[in-house]
Amino acid sequence: MQGRGKVFYRACGIRPGVDRGTRLGAKLLMLDVLESTNQSIRELALDGEHEGTVVVAEEQRAGRGRLGRGWSSPRGGLWFSVLLRPPVALSEAPKLPLMAGVAVARALKKHVGLDARLKWPNDVLVQGKKLCGILMESRSDGRLEYVILGIGINANFLISALPEPLRRTAITVREVLRRPVDRLALMRAILNELDAGYSAFCANDTGAIVAQWKELSETLGRKVRVETATGIVEGVAGDIDDRGALVVRTPDGPVTVDSGDCVHLR
Numbered sequence: 001m002q003g004r005g006k007v008f009y010r011a012c013g014i015r016p017g018v019d020r021g022t023r024l025g026a027k028l029l030m031l032d033v034l035e036s037t038n039q040s041i042r043e044l045a046l047d048g049e050h051e052g053t054v055v056v057a058e059e060q061r062a063g064r065g066r067l068g069r070g071w072s073s074p075r076g077g078l079w080f081s082v083l084l085r086p087p088v089a090l091s092e093a094p095k096l097p098l099m100a101g102v103a104v105a106r107a108l109k110k111h112v113g114l115d116a117r118l119k120w121p122n123d124v125l126v127q128g129k130k131l132c133g134i135l136m137e138s139r140s141d142g143r144l145e146y147v148i149l150g151i152g153i154n155a156n157f158l159i160s161a162l163p164e165p166l167r168r169t170a171i172t173v174r175e176v177l178r179r180p181v182d183r184l185a186l187m188r189a190i191l192n193e194l195d196a197g198y199s200a201f202c203a204n205d206t207g208a209i210v211a212q213w214k215e216l217s218e219t220l221g222r223k224v225r226v227e228t229a230t231g232i233v234e235g236v237a238g239d240i241d242d243r244g245a246l247v248v249r250t251p252d253g254p255v256t257v258d259s260g261d262c263v264h265l266r
């Protein structure tokens, strides 16, 4: 794995094999500067790294976002990726980022009292602005070989550290709380929530994940415009189905959208 700065191998305060919160983050690699934690953990995955390993970086030089976009990752953020090897088919994978969104929102609520809401498919919003993005990348030959959940939280920097166009739509934990957050403790809280969600996922209890997502949703009931690979879908976000796809009520009837860029309209 390429990266600058010190490398630590550190147990995340979790005793492997004993409590809940055991599987994910038992091995935690902390680096100063990386291109992308998703890229680093992909290299580890291809080398046979075990499920549950986490890579976290202080700064990313080439952070990746959804839909081939970049992700601004200045110092002070919480940028990390988790390696999973779920024993399921590729078609099940889209529920994992939904599960991760729920885990982040719950941890933000429990750990720092933030009222975090979810925007389909997997943005975490606070005060209507983006605080966290989630990027899932995977490799499969029918059966999933690995899944990488990359989680980016605008934690302890000021919004001025982001490029101009993002400053209107993004928000940081530090600005909401008016103080910095303990990032390692927040990550541990997220990993504990992820661990519980992942257990439910592996036990095929995905109905619970979708139900939790709906409870935290900011999207359902809103007027939305979704840019998909095949065109724009505009209407009212009516539901997400049991696969995690968004059902939009349009003037021509319901349209189900598997993936795309969703904007909440006023």
Ligand code: BTN
Residues within 6 Å of the ligand: 035, 036, 037, 038, 039, 060, 062, 063, 064, 065, 066, 067, 069, 071, 073, 078, 079, 080, 081, 123, 132, 133, 134, 135, 150, 151, 152, 153
């Ligand atoms: C999005 O576009 O909303 C998803 C952003 C995901 C960013 C995180 S930061 C940690 C991990 N490493 C990356 O390169 N991307 C993800």
